[in-house]
Amino acid sequence: MTEHHQHHIKLPEGSIEKQTTTLNVGPTHPATHGVFQNIMELDGEQIISTEQTVGYIHRAFEKLAERRPLYQITTLTDRLNYCSSPINNMGWHLTCEKLLGVQTPKRVDYLRIIIMELSRISDHLICNSIMGVDTGAYTGFMYIMQYRELIYEIYEEICGSRLTTNIGRIGGFERNFTNTAFEKLEKFLKEYPAALRELENLFTRNRIFMERTKGTGPISAARALNYGFTGPNLRAAGVDYDVRVHSPYSSYEDFDFKVPVGTTGDSYDRFLVRNEEMWQSLSIINQAYQKVQEFKGAEAEVFHADVPAYYLPKKEDVYTKMEALIWHFKIVMGEVDMPKGEVYHSVEGGNGELGFYLISDGGRTPFRLHFRRPSFIYYQAYPEMVVGGMLSDAIVVMSSLNLIAGELDA
């Protein structure tokens, strides 16, 4: 064997020690999964400080909403957390219903819960499988996408669109769920558990995954609360706050489900909490579907509340009857004045408490509408979670927080 000669680069003393590198992660970067920026100061691979810049896709939704009647705002909410648009849509409709004092029938509540829990699953499965991508396991992500497709097909059957759904109406749904919709739901409920089990097996006890995620980006329960964390990220830190349990809406009180919590608030706990929440969501959907099937006769046909001033008339009537056409126009253009009032309503979105603060001065559009966007609020904690750690861990922390650019910027 020949002797191996190693060549050392001779650098002058003091030229590399204590030097730091500035690294821009984002605004467009494969690791951010959205348009936002991190300016990181690195010492080798260690993060010394980081500053986030957001606002690259700010679309002035709150200003736009001041000129839009209620139904035209639903499409804005689609574009907040676009991984779970139906929750945003229904959160908005529930806010309007609270302002208008609309009582929804039980069947509507249960149908809504089916849709909201489906979108929670689609939200969480993206987040968890993307964590896999960022730790080097692409397969799980590609595989599980087929099952998100099944969810999107259900949306399609109900409202005609897939990603930005604009699903539902004030008081219920635009039409009853078709048999095909229920068949697709059954197919999903039958096939998804096995796939989720496989995804879980791929990661949960996977040595590489555990080493990459355990202990990275931890946050204590006290800090998480002070930072306004909600949703899976807060629960991973050990606080069992869930809007569905604390302020039940849409008859969540009729359902039996657990709120999974973690202990250390690290990336691994966030993964586990989201994973368990998907199982809980499946259980809720099963319960809701069962309850929906129990409605018989005329009750089984109910898919909206009786609010003629806000619920759009049937499409076939709009095309054939003058009165329906007039009402359709009046509702869409906001010719019906809202009652005066100040309402705050929140739902458990994919990322936590999604709140709508609506002030109405009795006009056709909101006087002021503010969205409480969970991503925007908890992203502040990011430096505290990653400083002192490795750059590669910071990337995983970012994906485990499930930051959605649309929700950051509104």
Next chain:
Amino acid sequence: MALTQEHIQLRLTEKFGDLVSNFESPYGMLSFEAAKDQNLKVLQFLYDEADLDFQFLTDLTAVNYPDKPGRELAVVYHLHNLKENVRIRLTVYTDIATPDIFTASKLFSSANWMERETYDFFGINFVGHENLKRILNVDEMDYFPLRKEYPLEDQTRIDKDDQMFGRG
């Protein structure tokens, strides 16, 4: 003992007297108003007192009321007592000429960005905030776009007939 709205109101009026007012309960949420320079004291009191325990800041935003002279801007805090599961809403009014409000970012880390957002859109000057700069809009912007004086569309446009669009 469950935390009632009457109890919160009683404790606040005991401590702050006339500086807290307009107690209402629209849609079941206790809402009240505090004097402009008292916002931080009220927040701290609600945070510290063991029987009140409002330690979670759900939301912080502002509203512009151009028709209320001297009270054009309102900063609105939504607080949550997670143990008792009670929400309250605190509003602090300020005039638009000197929109100085004490920052809550020392008390709640979550207030940091929410105050920056509120500054960005309404120009509320959060006194004591460490990094009060724009967050969603471009740094060069020299106005506060969510104030009502800025209409949504460019009013000088002549290619759109307002009457045709039902906006006359």
